[in-house]
Amino acid sequence: MNFSLKKELPLIGIVLVPFVYLYVVWDKLPEKVPVHWDINGEIDRYGNKSELILVAFLLPVFIYVLFLIIPKIDPKQKIYKMGRKYDALKTVLTLFMSVLAMIIIYASMHETLYNPNYILLLVGVLFTVLGNFFKTIRSNYFIGIKTPWTLENETVWKETHKLAGKIWFIGGLIIVLSCLILEKKASFNLFLIVTILITIIPVVYSYLKFRNLNLNERNQ
Structure with missing residues (x-):
């Protein structure tokens, strides 16, 4: 996954869009702008408008640069095996x-913030x-459900991510529908519940799957 400027140009363009937008509206912004809202969309903190530059850096720039670095520091080079899937994931998260x-x-x-939904x-x-x-997603140290049990056993990794894929997809649909109705x-409360569940369930499942595999191996 060597860096190719031609290949990365579309993503670099996506990263720069918030900066261009901020430049266009900069003179329209007051010196003090709202930078945080509560769950009802009410402003609960103001800050200097220069903080918005930091927002653009901490969101798209940080994620994009992180995805460029990860393959270089992957100790077992497993990220390289993801190929285009890794590039697609990088594009989705950067966008x-x-x-x-x-x-x-x-x-x-x-x-x-007209509607936090x-x-x-x-x-x-x-x-x-x-x-x-x-x-x-193939087994790696950076992306996916990284528990001691998924990293230890390839079967546990695959089965855990099959389950995680289903519940994250369903959980996402539930959140989308709840925001509309x-x-x-x-x-917001349902969002928190769904997020907690889709995070915890794969972790617990990975442990149970690993334990069952070990018990079966011992009984053979």
Whole structure:
């Protein structure tokens, strides 16, 4: 996965979009802008507008650079085996972070986060997309459900990620639908519950799967 400027140009363009947008609206921004909202979309912290530059760096730039670095520091070079799937995942997450950065800049400029459900909906869409990726992710130290049991056993890794793919996809759909039909607080509470469940269930499953495999090996 050597760096190719021609290949990376579209992604670099995606990373730069929030900066271009911020440049365009910079003079329209007051010196103090809202930089944080509560679950009801009410402003609970103001900051200098220069903080929005940091938002653009911490979201798309950080994620993009991180995905460039990971293959270089992967001790067993397993990331390289993902090939185009890794590039697709990099594109999805970089695009998500760029869109999120632009939403924050837009909300800061208009001093309102009209409906926090829009951000939760966006995260729900991300969960469904990641759910489709999970079953194709090969064992590695950086991406996926990295528990001691998945990293120890290839079968546990595969089975855990098959399950994770299904529940992340379903969980994402539930979040999207809840954002469309429920009130802000109800959809946020459901978002928290779903996020906790899709995080914990694969971890517990990986342990149980590993334990069962070990018990079967001992009984043979």
